[in-house]
Amino acid sequence: xxPRVNEILEGTRVLLTLSxxxxxxxxxxxxxxxxxxxxxxxxxxxxxxxxxxxxxxSPYLLPFYAISFLITAVLSIALFYAGAFGGADAKxxxxxxxxxxxxxxxxxxxxxxxxxxxxxxxxxxxGVLLAGLTVVYAVLQNSxxxxxxxxxxxxxxxxxxxxxxxxxxxxxxxxxTTTLEKGHMYxxxxxxxxxxxxxxRHLLVLPKDNTLEGTVKRILSAKREGRLQNEVWATxxxxxxxxxxxxxxxxxxxxxLIWILLRLIFV
Numbered sequence: 052x053x054p055r056v057n058e059i060l061e062g063t064r065v066l067l068t069l070s071x072x073x074x075x076x077x078x079x080x081x082x083x084x085x086x087x088x089x090x091x092x093x094x095x096x097x098x099x100x101x102x103x104x105x106x107x108x109s110p111y112l113l114p115f116y117a118i119s120f121l122i123t124a125v126l127s128i129a130l131f132y133a134g135a136f137g138g139a140d141a142k143x144x145x146x147x148x149x150x151x152x153x154x155x156x157x158x159x160x161x162x163x164x165x166x167x168x169x170x171x172x173x174x175x176x177x178g179v180l181l182a183g184l185t186v187v188y189a190v191l192q193n194s195x196x197x198x199x200x201x202x203x204x205x206x207x208x209x210x211x212x213x214x215x216x217x218x219x220x221x222x223x224x225x226x227x228t229t230t231l232e233k234g235h236m237y238x239x240x241x242x243x244x245x246x247x248x249x250x251x252r253h254l255l256v257l258p259k260d261n262t263l264e265g266t267v268k269r270i271l272s273a274k275r276e277g278r279l280q281n282e283v284w285a286t287x288x289x290x291x292x293x294x295x296x297x298x299x300x301x302x303x304x305x306x307x308l309i310w311i312l313l314r315l316i317f318v
Contacts, residue, residue, distance in 0.1 A: 060104040061158045065303070067096060068150045072296040075143060079290035083235065085139040090146055097150035112153075119152035120145070123171040134257065140291050147171045147299070155303070164306035165314070173307040177298030180308050182291060185222075189286075192224035207252050208240075215254045223286035228274045231267045231285065239284035241266050242273045250278045 071093045075085045105112050127141035147170075154166045154173075166173040197204065205216050223239040230236055242252045250273060255266070273279040301308060 057104065057108045058158060060100060060108075061155045064097065064100050064104070064150045065155055065158060067093065067100070068147060068299070071146070072143065072292075072299060075139065076290070076293045076296040079139060079292045083290065085142075085292065087142075090139075090142040093146045094149055097146055101150060101152070116152050119169045119171070120148040122169050123148035126172070126175070137291065140295065143292055143295060144171050144175060147174060159303060165310045166302055166307045170302070173302045174295060174299045177301050177308050178291065178295035179298075181297050181301070182289070182294040185287075185289065189221055189224050193220055196225050205254075208254055211254050215256055218256050219254050219284050223284050225282040226285045228270060228279070228281055228283055231270060231283070235287065236285045237263060237288040238266050238270055239286055240270075242269050242279060252279075254284065 071089060075089050078085050078089070101116065102113075105116060124145050127136065127144045130136040131138065131141040151170050153168060154164070154170050167176075193204065204220065205211065208216065219239045226236060231238060239255050240252055241255055242250055245251055270279065270283055274281065298308075305311065
């Protein structure tokens with residue numbers, strides 16, 4: 052088997068990864084869930100293709116393959132249990148480590164691209180950086196709302212800390228309460244009734260899926276009872292998998308965005 056076969060196998064691994072990730076991203080964006088069947092299909096295919104290629108052409112890379120997967124798995128599981136990751140995100144990164152443990156340099160022959168030796172780490176960092184750009188959108192939305200209404204951002208939240216207000220301002224914006232009924236929006240505030248019968252509003256920095264339904268019900272109930280105005284803080288909660296997929300494409304074409312930025316700043 053010659054270099055051409057090696058190139059075909061590497062191209063197949065890249066194509067498999069991109070196809071599965073794009074499909075999973077679309078599913079996550081539409082339904083906010085990805086079937087486990089997607090990863091059950093990708094994992095064995097990626098493992099078989101990579102092992103076959105390494106055994107035939109690069110057996111010396113097999114130990115690195117194991118190390119790359121181990122590092123990615125530990126990172127994914129840690130972030131999942133820390134609440135920063137969804138299950139699909141963790142499975143996606145681990146499947147990525149099975150398919151592309153290192154940058155496919157044999158296929159993309161470029162001496163200018165810089166990535167982490169553990170390629171999934173660069174993909175993940177790209178995804179996080181791209182997700183961070185949503186802050187710009189939130190700031191623009193909030194600025195537009197302030198100009199349009201002339202109201203203060205945090206009326207009714209005078210007792211909340213400045214840190215919480217800043218985080219909510221950077222990650223969310225005001226939406227109509229009826230928008231919450233349509234789904235795919237995570238409230239960044241909650242309202243509770245104290246023993247005295249008074250209502251008290253709190254800002255939520257890290258909204259969670261398992262409490263989403265209850266929070267939305269309390270907000271809508273408070274709106275119907277006149278205890279709440281028609282707008283609340285919320286975040287679209289875009290699936291991280293969409294940004295990870297975009298980060299994968301960026302990593303393949305341009306490399307690690309963090310290294311690119313550092314090189315622009317210091318070189």
